[in-house]
Amino acid sequence: MKKFYRCHVCNDIHYGVKPPEICPTCSAKNAYVETNSDEAIKICSYTTKSINKQEFLKAIEALSENKEFQVNPDKEKVSMLIEGIFQNEKNHGLKYCPCRLSSKDPKKDLMLVCPCRFFIHETYKNKPDGECWCGLFIRRKENG
Numbered sequence: 001m002k003k004f005y006r007c008h009v010c011n012d013i014h015y016g017v018k019p020p021e022i023c024p025t026c027s028a029k030n031a032y033v034e035t036n037s038d039e040a041i042k043i044c045s046y047t048t049k050s051i052n053k054q055e056f057l058k059a060i061e062a063l064s065e066n067k068e069f070q071v072n073p074d075k076e077k078v079s080m081l082i083e084g085i086f087q088n089e090k091n092h093g094l095k096y097c098p099c100r101l102s103s104k105d106p107k108k109d110l111m112l113v114c115p116c117r118f119f120i121h122e123t124y125k126n127k128p129d130g131e132c133w134c135g136l137f138i139r140r141k142e143n144g
């Protein structure tokens with residue numbers, strides 16, 4: 001059965017059958033503790049609410065540093081996607097993915113808060129040129 005988990009080091013939220021051994025956000029080992037959807041919603045709200053678009057871009061660049069993925073180098077596309085994410089925050093309260101529709105159930109929609117767990121997307125995994133659903137993140141190129 002799927003449950004919510006929270007990294008006790010950086011508050012990364014994971015939803016799944018079990019949490020990852022290594023947190024994809026802060027790289028802490030075995031750091032996830034079980035949480036519930038109410039706490040997960042609160043964490044997603046206060047960890048992302050107070051930053052502006054440039055800070056958001058810096059945060060996702062830091063997130064992807066030394067990882068197998070990177071922020072898409074297509075700056076125009078990234079800027080459009082970030083605009084959509086912030087519009088969603090204005091209209092729906094959280095930084096939801098700009099390319100997917102809200103179910104209007106905040107607990108279910110937690111899975112759509114950006115950045116989501118795109119490693120599991122068919123558009124990303126097992127593809128040399130994989131990207132997240134929207135293309136905000138792409139698999140890192142050799143020299144990129």
Ligand code: SF4
Nearest residue numbers: 097114116132133134
């Ligand atoms: S698919 Fe990409 S843009 Fe959409 S939530 Fe996930 S990381 Fe963000």
